[in-house]
Amino acid sequence: MVDVKVLITGIAGFIGSNLAERLLNEGHEVVGIDNLSYGVREQIPSNSQFHLLDIRDVAIYPLFKAIDVVFHLAAKNCIVDCQLDPVETADINITGQLHVFEAAKQAGVTKVIYAESSAIYEGATIFPTPQSEEKPESFYASSKMCGHLFAQCYRRYHKLNLTGLRYFNVYGPRQDYRRTIPPVMSAFIISLLKDEQPVIYGNGTKQRDFIYIDDVNDFHIMCMQASQTNGKVFNLGSGTSYSISKIYDMICDLLNIHKPAIYKSDLPGEAQRTCADISEALKIGWKPKIDIHTGLQRMIEWIRGNVI
Numbered sequence: 001m002v003d004v005k006v007l008i009t010g011i012a013g014f015i016g017s018n019l020a021e022r023l024l025n026e027g028h029e030v031v032g033i034d035n036l037s038y039g040v041r042e043q044i045p046s047n048s049q050f051h052l053l054d055i056r057d058v059a060i061y062p063l064f065k066a067i068d069v070v071f072h073l074a075a076k077n078c079i080v081d082c083q084l085d086p087v088e089t090a091d092i093n094i095t096g097q098l099h100v101f102e103a104a105k106q107a108g109v110t111k112v113i114y115a116e117s118s119a120i121y122e123g124a125t126i127f128p129t130p131q132s133e134e135k136p137e138s139f140y141a142s143s144k145m146c147g148h149l150f151a152q153c154y155r156r157y158h159k160l161n162l163t164g165l166r167y168f169n170v171y172g173p174r175q176d177y178r179r180t181i182p183p184v185m186s187a188f189i190i191s192l193l194k195d196e197q198p199v200i201y202g203n204g205t206k207q208r209d210f211i212y213i214d215d216v217n218d219f220h221i222m223c224m225q226a227s228q229t230n231g232k233v234f235n236l237g238s239g240t241s242y243s244i245s246k247i248y249d250m251i252c253d254l255l256n257i258h259k260p261a262i263y264k265s266d267l268p269g270e271a272q273r274t275c276a277d278i279s280e281a282l283k284i285g286w287k288p289k290i291d292i293h294t295g296l297q298r299m300i301e302w303i304r305g306n307v308i
Contacts, residue, residue: 004224005029007067007109009055009100010074011048012039014174015115015167015216019071020045022217031067033060034074043174055096064107069224072100072114075144078179079119079269082140093143094150101154101162111161113223114151116233117144118168118209118274127241128277131166131233138269148233155231163229165219168237168276171295172213173302181267185210188248189300192257193308202266204245207273209237212290212298219286228284237276238288247296254296 006023010016011032016039020030030048033055044050053060055074064070075093076082082089097114104112123135136145154160169183177186181201191198216236223229242250252258278288290298 004068017043061103064103070112086139122271127275130277164233168209207241212295215288235276241275
């Protein structure tokens with residue numbers, strides 16, 4: 001693929017920083033936007049062009065000139081924080097996304113690949129869950145569903161070339177362990193390595209579909225290259241679910257540290273189970289390659305070297 005100029009919103013975050021590194025390694029030019037309210041400056045690759053800006057600020061518009069592809073990843077995405085502040089959630093996830101779409105439209109960007117979320121399936125009863133089973137329940141999920149509807153309008157009325165990605169539980173190096181309630185994998189690993197008791201919210205039976213960051217980035221690259229992704233929405237998961245208790249047991253075994261977890265009240269707004277129907281992504285030649293044990297081992301090594 002010829003070198004392209006890519007803009008990433010949320011470049012300081014988990015997915016954004018990993019994607020930026022991958023694109024730069026493949027010879028592409030990367031421009032990044034982040035207000036650092038959730039992202040970490042140290043995670044931004046030094047050879048990217050970083051701009052400390054908020055996606056709700058019209059000052060981002062000139063940065064879209066001469067951009068070929070936009071990855072819009074910036075969001076308020078901690079469900080607990082979103083439940084506490086639905087106004088800011090809507091402002092960032094809906095108004096902010098509209099600014100990104102509008103800036104891309106005005107600049108004539110070739111393609112925008114934007115983050116939706118598997119949270120849209122919170123009320124789903126079909127597993128694995130297809131894209132048609134849209135049943136948002138939380139404030140976060142509702143904000144992402146609104147973003148999906150606005151994306152359809154930009155496709156319909158402004159002919160903006162958009163691809164939506166419904167990420168399931170993406171994990172790997174740089175996972176957002178600084179959140180108010182960190183993702184379970186990083187939280188478990190860090191607590192055990194610190195000789196602390198990890199916390200499980202609920203009884204541990206909730207099931208999640210986990211997908212490794214490298215597999216997600218493989219699909220990102222396909223979206224840049226494959227016209228078959230234009231105008232579509234894809235689930236990005238593994239197609240397999242594991243209970244939180246099972247993940248905890250796997251991590252304990254890999255670390256050879258066996259410590260009972262602390263159980264606390266369940267968190268509001270979370271689905272009991274997620275499992276992706278990835279048939280649409282499989283049709284265009286993508287498939288997950290990193291199994292759960294390999295992915296967890298890589299996470300452990302990264303946390304040992306960079307966090308603990």
